[in-house]
Amino acid sequence: MSSMSKFKKLAGISAFAFAAMTAANSVNADTWRYAHEEYEGDVQDVFAYDFKEYVEENSEHTVQVYRFGELGESDDIMGQTLSGILQFVNQSPGFTGSLIPSAQIFFIPYLLPTDMDTVVEFFRESEAINQMFPKIYADHGLKLIQMYPExxxxxxxxxxxxxPADFNDKKIRVMTNPLLSATYEAFGATPTPLPWGEVYGALQTNMIQGQENPIFWIQSGGLYEVSPNLTFTKHGWFTTALMANLDFYQGLPEEEQKMIMEAGDYAFNKIIKHIDGLAQEALDKIMADCKECTVTRLTEEQIDAFQARAPQVKEKFLSMTGETGEKLLNQFQEDLKEVQKDK
Known part of the structure; x- marks a missing residue:
């Protein structure tokens, strides 16, 4: 299916799927509903089906997975989760950040390293992620099951x-996330918040001149077709999270709560293996398909010019999140020191 065909399908799918989901809710209480933000075969979809596999093998429940567009945009599926229509939602802090400001910490540029081994160890061992964030998410009606890198x-x-001068006069699409907007302002661009469903068309018509995403999503969504110059800036990793409606989770028997958390761990371990090598595979597909595409990997000197602008984004984060954000950032930095000390 072409990239444009994917987008054209969304409106019709959404209304139908929502009606079917509501009907299913009334007749099958053993079905748990789970929505994510990506296409069939993308990272969040693979994670969802690994989670589904574990739940269905270790309980009498079934898990119904809804992909991007089937129930609307990211804001829609979060609202459906908070209202209890969905039991589970997989969403990036890029969107969750409007609900939970401190989740935007992942958008402080050059805070996280970009080598995979360090990133994975950080997600496994970080006190900020595994102890502080669950409490923060619970304050907003969500049970944080698993955070993972894509x-x-x-x-x-x-x-x-x-x-940074190359960003002058460029409108760069960002998620609806104030800190991500601050990042691209710092980089010299004009940040332009847009829902995902509008990005391809906006690039195609030059309404915007660029965007950011992990490489597999650039390939899957066909963004390289309308935005052909790829730059590896090393400013961060795309992070996402599986959450449950807190009331739903707390209403379950203890053994089922335990099983859900184990399912999250199972899916995490599987997805880490899945993403190993995925970026190169996606880049190879892009370059084979797109003769006009270019790839730029910034030198250390070029990275320094962008990194010099990161402190102003960090200050923006602290001004937005107050004491909670300060404690979280301090713990992030301690956790990173810990995983990097032997490298």
Whole structure:
């Protein structure tokens, strides 16, 4: 299916799927509903089906998975989860950050390293992720089951990007996330929040001149077709999280709560293996399909020019999140020191 065909299908699917879901809710209480933000075969979809596999093998429940667009955009599926229509939602802090400001910490550029071994160890061992974030999410009606990385962020644009000056006069699509907007303002661009369903068309018509995403999503969504210059800036990794409606989770027997958390761990271990090598595979597909595409990997000197602008984003994060954000950031930095000390 072409990239544009994917987008054209969304409106019809959404209304039908929502009606079917509501009907299912009344006749099958043993079915748990789970929505995510990506297409069939993408990282969140693979994670969802690993989670589903564990739940269905270790309980009498079934899990119904809904992919991007079937129930609307990211804001829609979060609202459906908070209202109890959905039991589970997989969503990036890029969108959750409007509900939970401190989740935007992942968008402080150059806070996280980009080598996979360090990133994975950080997610496994971080006190900030595994102890502090669950309490923060619970305050907003969500049970945090698992946070996991999807891939290094890559910028695509209408020309190669090698310096902050190259972002001048460029509108760069961002998720509806104030801190991500602050990042691209710091980089010299004009951040332009757009829902995912509008991104391809906006790039195609030059309404925007660029965007950022992990490389597998750039390939899966066909973004390289309309934004052919890829730049590896090394400013961060795309992070996402599986959450449950807190009331739903707390209403379950203790053994089922335990099983859900084990399912999250099972899916995490599987997805880490899945994403190993995925970025190169996606890049190879892009370059085989797109003769005009370019790939720019910034030198250390070029990275320094972007990294010098990161402190202003960090200050923005602290001003937005107060004491909670300060404690979280301090713990993040301690956790990172711990996983990097032997490397």
């Amino acid at each position: 891939g290094e962020m890559v910028v695509t644009a209408n020309e190669p990007i090698t310096s």
